[in-house]
Structures are given as structure tokens and as C-alpha cells.
Amino acid sequence: MADLEMNKLFAAPLVAGVAFMGAGLLGELIVHPHKLERSAIQIGQVAAPAAAPAAAAAPALEPIGPMLAAANVDNGRQLASRNCSSCHSFNDGGRSGVGPNLYGIVGKNHAQAAGFNYSAANIARAGKPWGYEELNAFINAPARAMPGTRMAFAGLANPQQRADVIAYLRSLAANPVPLP
Numbered sequence: 001m002a003d004l005e006m007n008k009l010f011a012a013p014l015v016a017g018v019a020f021m022g023a024g025l026l027g028e029l030i031v032h033p034h035k036l037e038r039s040a041i042q043i044g045q046v047a048a049p050a051a052a053p054a055a056a057a058a059p060a061l062e063p064i065g066p067m068l069a070a071a072n073v074d075n076g077r078q079l080a081s082r083n084c085s086s087c088h089s090f091n092d093g094g095r096s097g098v099g100p101n102l103y104g105i106v107g108k109n110h111a112q113a114a115g116f117n118y119s120a121a122n123i124a125r126a127g128k129p130w131g132y133e134e135l136n137a138f139i140n141a142p143a144r145a146m147p148g149t150r151m152a153f154a155g156l157a158n159p160q161q162r163a164d165v166i167a168y169l170r171s172l173a174a175n176p177v178p179l180p
């Protein structure tokens with residue numbers, strides 16, 4: 001009788017161990033842990049060719065200038081309303097929210113809205129105007145174009161959408177800046 005009790009004592013951890021290993025194996029079979037080949041964020045940015053060389057540098061951004069003449073301001077307004085208006089107002093004299101008011105932003109200097117709490121990264125560029133290509137790069141990937149920016153927005157990866165939004169931003173002025 002005492003022997004049997006001892007056997008049980010030894011058997012218990014053994015069984016537990018086998019069960020634990022089994023569960024691990026089973027889990028692996030079901031889940032197939034598999035490392036992503038690239039980070040999910042990059043995938044959106046990489047253009048068509050699937051077998052693109054694993055270049056470390058981000059792909060160069062096509063200039064937006066040539067797309068602006070044919071861009072759709074109305075679509076840009078809708079995109080801005082959907083993607084930007086939670087943080088930005090667009091009307092003349094509009095209040096800044098999480099982000100600064102953007103009326104007349106094309107051609108204005110960086111960090112232009114009085115009293116807004118800009119990042120040091122943006123203030124460092126306060127002497128430079130927001131041209132079309134600066135806006136293009138910033139809206140494409142804010143954190144990449146301006147490391148340290150406070151604009152917590154992933155970016156619009158689609159060039160047509162960026163062109164439409166930038167054309168809309170350009171329209172927000174009494175005398176819009178000439179097209180490039």
C-alpha cells in the first residue's frame with residue numbers, strides 16, 4: 001500500500017511533465033509560429049513587386065507635383081474629413097485641436113499656428129515653408145518625414161489620395177499658391 005502511494009507521488013510530476021510537453025507540441029502544430037518577413041507597417045509602403053530586394057532604405061517617394069493639376073479637390077475634402085478632421089480644423093480662423101488649424105497651410109511656414117504646442121522637430125523647421133513635396137512626404141509618413149513629430153498619424157500611403165488631399169489643402173486660401 002505504501003509502495004503504491006510512493007509510485008503515485010513519483011508519477012504525478014511525470015504525468016504533469018508529459019502533459020506540458022504535449023500541450024507545447026500541440027500548440028506549435030496548431031499555431032505555426034512564423035516570423036513576419038517584414039514588419040506589417042512596411043508592407044503597406046512597398047510597391048507591387050513581391051520579390052523586391054530586401055533593401056533597408058524606404059523606397060523614394062514619387063513627386064506629387066505632376067499629379068496635382070488633375071487631382072480631385074472634392075475627394076480630397078472627403079479624405080481630409082475622414083482622416084484628418086479628428087485633429088485638424090480647416091476653416092479660416094478655425095481653432096486648433098489636437099493638431100493645428102490648417103487653413104492656408106500650403107506655402108505657410110512650418111509650425112505657423114499661434115499658440116499651438118508644436119514638437120521641437122517641427123519648430124526646428126519654422127523658417128521653411130510647407131511646399132507641395134514637403135506636404136507629400138509628411139502626409140505619406142509623418143514620423144519618417146519628421147522624426148519626433150507629435151502628429152500621431154500613420155500616413156496616407158496612396159499617392160492619388162495624397163494628391164487629392166494636398167489639392168484640397170491648396171484650395172483653402174483666398175489666393176491659392178500656384179500649381180508647380
Ligand code: HEC
Pocket residue numbers: 080083084085086087088098099100102105109110111112113117118119120121122123130135138139148149150151152153156165
Ligand atoms: C491624431 C491627430 C492627427 C491626425 C489624425 C492628423 N494630424 Fe496633422 N498634426 C497633428 C499634430 C499634433 C501636429 C503638430 C505636429 C508637430 O508639431 O510635430 C500636426 C501637424 C500637421 C501639419 C503641419 C502644420 C504646421 O503648422 O506645421 C500638417 C500639414 C498636417 N498636420 C496635416 C495633416 C493631414 C493632411 C492629415 C490627414 C491626412 C493629418 N494632419 C492628420 C495631429 C494630427
